[in-house]
Amino acid sequence: MAEQIRTRFAPSPTGALHMGGARTALFNYLFAKQQKGVFVLRIEDTDKERSKKEWEEDILEHLSWLGLDWDEGPGKEGKYGPYRQSERTELYKKYLLQLLEQKQAYYCFCKPEDLEAQRQDQMSRGEAPRYLGTCRNLSQEEQETRLKAGESAVIRFMVPAKKVSFQDLVRGTVEFDAGLAGDMVVAKDLNTPLYNFTVVVDDHEMNITHVIRGEDHIPNTPKQILLQEALGLPRLAYGHLPLLLGPDRTKLSKRHGDHSVAQFMQEGYLPEAIINFLALLGWNPGTERETFSLTELAREFSLERVQKGGAIFNVSRLDWLNGWYIRQKSTEEVAELCAPYLVDAGLLGEKEIDIQKLAKIVALYRERLKKLSEIVELVDFFFVEKLSYDKDLLLWKDATREEIRSALKKAEDIVRAIEEKDWNEENITKLLMPEAEKEKNRGYMLWPFRVALCGKKASAGPFEIATVLGKQKTISRVQEAEQLLI
Secondary structure, three states, X not given: OOOOOEEEEXXXXXXXXXXXXXXXXXXXXXXXXXXXXXEEEOEOOOOOOOOOHHHHHHHHHHHHHHOOOOOEEOOEOOOOOOOEHHHOHHHHHHHHHHHHHOOOEEEEOOOHHHHHHHHHHHHHOOOOOOOOOOOOOOOHHHHHHHHHOOOOOEEEEOOOOOEEXXXXXXXXXXXXXXXXXXXXXXXXEOOEEOHHHHHHHHHHHOOOOEEEEEHHHOOHHHHHHHHHHHHOOOOOEEEEXXXXXXXXXXXXXXXXXXXXXXXXXXXXXXXXXXXHHHHOOOEOOOOOOOOOOHHHHHHHOOXXXXXXXXXXXXXXXXXXXXXXXXXXXXXXXXXXXHHHHHHHOOOOOHHHOOHHHHHHHHHOOOOXXXXXXXXXXXXXXXXXXXXXXXXXXXXXXXXXXXXXXXXXXXXXXXXXXXXXXXXXXXXXXXXXXXXXXXXXXXXXXXXXXXXXXXXXXXXXXXXXXXXXXXXXXXXXXXHHHHXXXX
16 A cells, blocks of 8 residues: 655744745645645744744644645544644754764764855855865764763764755656755754654654645755665655745845735635635646635645745735625625724624624625725725715716705705605615706716715725615715815
C-alpha cells in the first residue's frame, strides 16, 4: 500500500497570519484532501524573543475561520506531537548530538564581529558571503576545552562541497552548488536549535511526505536535503509556490498595506471569498470557471497547475468575488452578518437588533456591497433621528431653491395622503411618479425627495427608502428639508 500523503503548514507565531501564509496553508490543505491524506499544523516557536502566544492564537483562530481545519496540531494532538517546537527541545538535542558524534558538525567560536568583517570583505570583492571554515578542523579536545572555559560558540553543520539537485513539484529540476555557502549554523547551543535543523527533524519525526511552501524557501531546500542525508533520513517531496506580488509587481509586503487575515475579516470579507481568491493566486483550474467552494477546490486542485510566476494580489478581484458570495446568501443571512458592524458604529444596540427589519434595509444595498463593513456608510441614515447634510445637495441642476422647496412640498402633500395601511413602494411610486413627470424634469422632485430622506449624494431609490423609513419619518424628513431651503 502506498504511503499516506502528509502535508504541513508550519508558521512562526511572530506576527498575525497574513494572506501569503493563508495561501500556503490552503494549498497544503487542498493537496492533502485531494490525496486523501493528512494536513498537519505545526507551530515553529523556537524564536523565543519574537514568538508570542497571542500570535499563535491569531493563527489558530483565522485558519479555523477560513475553514482550514487541521487533522493534527495544537488542540488535535496525534501520535506525532507535541506540535509546538518549543516543546520538542530534547528531540532536537538527540539529533544534534548525533551530528557532533559523527563529526558532521562542530562548535564554532568565531566572534560575530570577525564574521561580519569577513562578510564585508568578501562582498567588497564581489564574492558571495560564506563561512571560510576557521573552526572546522578544531580537534574534539580543543572544542571541549574552550567550551568548559566558557567561550561562547554555535554549532555548525559541515556542508559537503557537492551539488544538490531536487525535483521541485512546481518548478522541475532545481540545482545548487552547496559548497558555495560554507558551513551553516544549525544551533546556538544544544538547547537552541535553528530553523533549518528543527524543520528537518520535525518533518521526519512527523512523517511529513510533501513540503509545499513559498519560493522564498528554495535556498533552504538544499540545506535541508544535506541535513537529511547526514542524519540518514529519507528525502521528502518539495514544491515551491510563486510569491504574492503587490500591484507594482514587487513582493507583497507591509508597504502595500495590512494583508493580515484579521484585517480582511474585520473589513467584512467572507471566508469563502478569501479561500476562492487565494486559490486562484498561482493556481489555474484549467477552465474559465471563477468560483469554487472549498470542497470543490479540494476535488479539482493539482500541483501540476500551479504557475511558476508571481501572482498579483488584486484587491479589486477579491472585492468582486466577495460581492458575489454576499449575493449568494439570503437577505436575512446578510443582515445577520452586517448587524455587528452597525452595533460597532453605535447605530444599533445589541438588544435592538430586529433581523426582519434590518433585512429590509440591507435588501436595498445587497447588490452594491463589496464588503460587509460598507453597510455602515450606506444605511446609517436609517438609524438616526435627524440628518446632517449641506442644503445645496438638495438642488437639482438649474432649479432655484424656491422651485425645489415647492417640489418638496408637493411631494409631502402626496405622501401625507397615503394611509398607513397602504404605505408600500408600489403605492408611493404610483402617486409620486406622475407628479414628478409633470415637472420639466422628474429629477426636480425626485432628487430632492431622495436627498431629504437619506442626506446622501448617492443611495437606493427614493420610493424604496421611503417604504422602509415609514410614513411619519418620511414626512418629517421632507419637512426638515423644506426648512433648510427657506
